[in-house]
Amino acid sequence: MNFKKINECERSRLERWSQFQLSHRWKRVGIIICLVAFGILTSLKFMDGEFLEHRFVLRRAILIGLLIITLSKEQLEDEMIVSLRAKSFTLAFVLAVLYALIQPLVNALVFYILDSKDISNGFSYFQVLSFMLLIQILFFEVLKRNR
């Protein structure tokens, strides 16, 4: 296989992957997964016990639910919707990077203001990913409403 053919094959595979989307009915599935997982996660807060494994699974369920919502098509998926989705992905990506950069500074600021005993330097992947997915969904809905 020559270089041109490899290039062509790579391009078509990338094109196919970049256009991957779930059908509209998956949106409801994503919302249900998110709500159920969030509900259980909230109720665990008020129960005695560690529930570390449960939290681990439920957090992943929320992320999967949000990802399903993000990837599912609209009822009428036209080119303007595709363009709005692309805009919302860009905004979400930029804001997530800014969030990741600013969050440690906010932690440090809170540490100095409240004079806390221990400073937390990091933040969980769940925080960043859920922030990014929620921002994407939010911006997409706002852009869609204001079109």
Added chain:
Amino acid sequence: MENTIKVERAILSITQDELAKKIGVSRQTINSIEANRYVPSTVLALKLSEVFNKPVNAFFKLTEDD
């Protein structure tokens, strides 16, 4: 980019919804194009051209900003 889609639509006396159905987009997309908030792709412009039976540059015009 400016357009006279609203005028063309009035000539054919069709609603935004009817035009949207003819070219396979949502009514909101037609509304955004008419309000110059969204510039459609070449494919959509050609579909509009087919509906109005006019060349694309008869209802899409470049402005000084373009």
